[in-house]
Amino acid sequence: MRYAxxxxxxxxxxxxxxxxxxxxxxxxxxxxxxFREICRQxxxxxxxxxxxxxxxxxxxxxxxxxxxxxxxxxxxVTKGNDALTLRPEGTAGVMRAYxxxxxxxxxxVSKLYYIGPNFRYERPQKxxxxxxxxxxxxxxxxxxxxxxxxVIALACGFYARLGLTDLKVKLNTVGTPESRVEYVKAxxxxxxxxxxxxxGENNRRFAQNAxxxxxxxxxxxxxxxxTAPSLSDYLDEASQAHFTAVKSYLTTMGxxxxxxxxxxxxxxxxxxxxxxxxxxxxxxxxxxGGGRYNGLIEAVGGPATPGIGFGLGLERVLLALEETGVAFxxxxxxxxxxxxxxxxxxxxxxxxxxRLRSEGVACDMDYTGRRMxxxxxxxxQNQARFAVILGDDELAQGVATVRDMxxxxxxxxxxxxxxxxxx
RNA sequence: GAGGGUGUGGCGAAGUGGUCAACGCGCCUGACUGUGGCUCAGGUAAUCGCGGGUUCAAAUCCCGUCACUCUCCCCA
Numbered sequence: 001m002r003y004a005x006x007x008x009x010x011x012x013x014x015x016x017x018x019x020x021x022x023x024x025x026x027x028x029x030x031x032x033x034x035f036r037e038i039c040r041q042x043x044x045x046x047x048x049x050x051x052x053x054x055x056x057x058x059x060x061x062x063x064x065x066x067x068x069x070x071x072x073x074x075x076x077v078t079k080g081n082d083a084l085t086l087r088p089e090g091t092a093g094v095m096r097a098y099x100x101x102x103x104x105x106x107x108x109v110s111k112l113y114y115i116g117p118n119f120r121y122e123r124p125q126k127x128x129x130x131x132x133x134x135x136x137x138x139x140x141x142x143x144x145x146x147x148x149x150x151v152i153a154l155a156c157g158f159y160a161r162l163g164l165t166d167l168k169v170k171l172n173t174v175g176t177p178e179s180r181v182e183y184v185k186a187x188x189x190x191x192x193x194x195x196x197x198x199x200g201e202n203n204r205r206f207a208q209n210a211x212x213x214x215x216x217x218x219x220x221x222x223x224x225x226x227t228a229p230s231l232s233d234y235l236d237e238a239s240q241a242h243f244t245a246v247k248s249y250l251t252t253m254g255x256x257x258x259x260x261x262x263x264x265x266x267x268x269x270x271x272x273x274x275x276x277x278x279x280x281x282x283x284x285x286x287x288x289g290g291g292r293y294n295g296l297i298e299a300v301g302g303p304a305t306p307g308i309g310f311g312l313g314l315e316r317v318l319l320a321l322e323e324t325g326v327a328f329x330x331x332x333x334x335x336x337x338x339x340x341x342x343x344x345x346x347x348x349x350x351x352x353x354x355r356l357r358s359e360g361v362a363c364d365m366d367y368t369g370r371r372m373x374x375x376x377x378x379x380x381q382n383q384a385r386f387a388v389i390l391g392d393d394e395l396a397q398g399v400a401t402v403r404d405m406x407x408x409x410x411x412x413x414x415x416x417x418x419x420x421x422x423x
Numbered sequence: 424g425a426g427g428g429u430g431u432g433g434c435g436a437a438g439u440g441g442u443c444a445a446c447g448c449g450c451c452u453g454a455c456u457g458u459g460g461c462u463c464a465g466g467u468a469a470u471c472g473c474g475g476g477u478u479c480a481a482a483u484c485c486c487g488u489c490a491c492u493c494u495c496c497c498c499a
Contacts, residue, residue: 120498215497288499
């Protein structure tokens with residue numbers, strides 16, 4: 001029996017030409033390093049939380065009415081009868097950890113980032129996996145619009161650093177829970193008589209999560225929605241002022257955005273600012289998104305604390321980079337590959353290899369015992385800068401032949417000077 | 424949840440009823456007894472997704488099944 005990876009998952013392999021970019025571990029290292037670096041610049045520190053959390057945490061914080069929780073979570077019960085859920089997004093777990101560890105007592109503002117897998121039980125397709133990876137950041141303890149702008153700038157800065165263009169930032173505000181309650185009331189009143197004309201999906205949403213009716217992509221719904229009440233009419237003054245300030249900061253930072261009054265994201269915990277970043281080359285598919293969630297920390301048992309953050313789908317970043325034709329960075333190889341000729345040289349190479357490595361030289365040696373040609377090919381495959389050839393002649397004189405793999409120039413180097421010659 | 428498409432060596436991919444299932448890449452061997460990325464020659468590797476049926480004969484036709492993939496929905 002041969003096993004395939006489970007549906008919607010894939011293996012990430014050492015440099016695998018001919019395979020999908022998402023399967024290339026070197027690209028993941030590059031992506032992750034890039035994200036870590038920009039987070040460091042913005043003053044964010046890494047947090048790592050479990051990939052599963054209690055069923056209730058995930059379901060309550062993301063929202064029972066959301067698609068993600070209603071039909072896409074991996075839920076399971078342990079032998080100890082604990083109901084758990086594989087995390088479908090990053091924020092809930094980070095908030096839980098923030099409260100569990102009372103990080104709010106350490107400093108007034110916490111800036112956290114994370115990178116890791118998330119799980120959603122969906123039919124896989126291009127750019128959509130059951131296990132996908134997100135990089136995200138959360139800014140906790142700051143309620144001002146500067147925080148919103150910074151978080152959006154961080155997300156955009158990450159894409160820019162990678163060389164991604166053709167992006168759109170969609171921006172909206174969903175106001176406070178109070179104003180939203182009023183609005184949803186009005187929306188439902190408006191929608192009720194129209195339900196027979198609306199899609200089945202929006203009928204479901206009407207019952208479970210009326211706000212998301214706005215987000216429908218069905219033509220019949222879109223036509224009807226033109227007459228729907230507008231959320232902005234229900235916003236209180238403070239919410240409007242906050243949104244105006246966020247927009248103005250973005251403009252100041254030179255970050256273009258599209259205001260989209262119908263943007264409603266898939267999590268219930270959002271308040272005020274919500275945003276989504278779309279990629280033109282992926283047909284405006286979302287590359288990432290986020291928003292403010294001022295009630296969430298309180299909802300998971302912490303002190304009332306404002307927060308804002310985002311999550312970015314890394315598979316989609318790779319797809320978009322590929323689609324855009326951005327050149328992926330070259331991976332760096334070994335400094336040296338040792339090629340022993342004969343048994344005596346092989347024995348000598350084992351200790352030479354150990355010595356070079358202890359001196360900090362990235363190196364490897366041939367383990368096949370095959371011909372010189374094959375050894376040099378391996379040096380080539382490993383992108384070694386130098387091949388170090390050691391045969392009986394060299395051994396007798398205590399030297400090695402160092403071959404520059406690019407120029408083919410060779411020189412004889414005493415073994416004790418080897419590490420200096422390999423730079 | 425709905426609808427398409429595809430399953431042939433490690434990868435890509437011909438073949439649509441009839442001798443030992445092309446070819447390309449990779450890998451291996453040699454030309455080149457201690458010198459790679461080129462070339463040439465040879466070689467390795469496939470019970471044609473699985474099960475059943477039709478037929479003298481099936482990768483090819485029929486039924487079933489599984490897997491993968493794409494689109495819509497939704498999302499990252």
